[in-house]
Amino acid sequence: MSERPRLRADLVLVQQTYRGEQSFIVKDPSTRKYFRFRPVEIAVMQSLDGRRTVAEAAAALVDQGLKVSAAVVESFAEKLKTMGLAERTVRESSVLLMERLRAQRRARLRTGPFKGDILRLRWSVGDPDRFMNRTLPYLRFFFSRGFLVVSVALFATYLVILGLKWPQFVDAMSDVYLLRASLRDYAFLWAATTVIIAVHELAHGYTCKHFGGEVHEIGVMMFYFDLAFFCNVNDA
Template identity: 30%
Template structure:
């Protein structure tokens, strides 16, 4: 069987770099392919030299042919196939080219993280649907331990049967690895369709993300002008300012509380709308703090969007690219939003102290102070997936903390082996039940409030219909489960 007998789209050109080197002879600039262990060498044309530079085990014949046609438009449509046949004749390739089980896309790159795991990063994933921008770039990350990384490396070099037979890996596990890679758009020739719109389920009432647009170009325009914000001098001045304001605020805590009570007594519900708008302003600036900090460290920020937290509107920024950064830089990316909120609160406190008592400026600065502190308290909660959670993840180095905590308890109660290292088990043991209780409390509170509203505001006939529908649903579930 020769290369010409195979399907060019499935025939992966092998990696020759360990055994053959491409060189250029000094005296006549002739391109050569030289063996690393024997005197064997063959002369090449410039087109053949360019094509062989793509023999890295990642591209098939069709892909290399396309690359060659872009650089040399006049080459033959079967140029790469003929080159492979020549390599067969010269004994450089075997009579058959082993087809690996998977082929990653060229843009999918492996990153070894100092924390001991591997990242597979694809900055050109299947685009997302956005509310303002129709297609938003999708940055895709997958996390693998050393065992899974080595498995995928083997699958990139050998057929499935070879890996199963020689390395004793379970076939089902290898197929699951390929399904994950295919579903996330990591494999060459496989592009999952872009999701349009979004589906709503009850849990999303707690945390619903709606993508809006790609802010990366905007961030790139201004990041150089703001680079002074991340200097040591700026950090020192900010720390001094925040510390002094914290001392002033603590000494004025009773006065601040009294002012709030007097404002509510005077203005009551008319303060709610301005407070909401100021909270949104704080959150937007907070998200820009995350985005610009990640951009400062060389990351990509592909998405900004609308966030509904327990039906309260806010904003979010996709900072997934921070996972490839060292831990201290990830902590800065997460902590940037917290620092922004503290800074806004400190500025608002300063204005409140110097503004004319009872003026619009003093009232606005007070509301801004409370809005910044309120949103900060929400963000610091590590039991929900806000900044406090991601800060704890970066601090402990435990990726997917919530799901791993639940898996830890599942394995513990079912008698399965505990996969987690000893030094992380105590964190998972504490975090697991706390996060579950928090979720039940919040979701139960929302359901109770909704039911109370329906019971008070809907007429009795609607309550009867709702009760009949609930009874029908329960009986249908019981009937279906007994079948």
């Protein structure tokens, strides 16, 4: 273990408060993994600046009112290194990279061209982050108060029409569920549902982007042999 451990400078730290309890989310941008830490753990992490030894970092924490020993700080620093959150030597980084490449190769051989099992197949179709960055400025009106008002008005209009046409709506849905509709009706319903779901998932991604997150995966799923889409918004 390095005598002067240093926390990686590229980590993203976000403070959260849930039900009155404070915590911190640390994002690793290289692996796109997320870790939750308590405030005291964050204090220890921030003391690892690469200039102080473990003993000096522990002494600084004691001066801040935290009762931690050098052994505890050293153990935690070693844990951070194992998690990939602390800087490594060139040799350690090379070994870690080789291990990661081997793990990825084994995963590809084990899973084949898709992720998941036969009932939940998943295909990633790429990283949409740059595309969303370019197109988001044209879609910001979706996040305006005016669009909210228009949306509420449209939903109200939909409910009024549904109420006026309720008998016809019930008859049409009965035909669908009792297999009395035509093939063209089923094809149109499937196509409309697919488009709506695709737009819905893109909306998740653009919402994440609008509030400062990143979206690095979007794709298609077969969920119990039914077509579906997904948008990875873990960065939210």
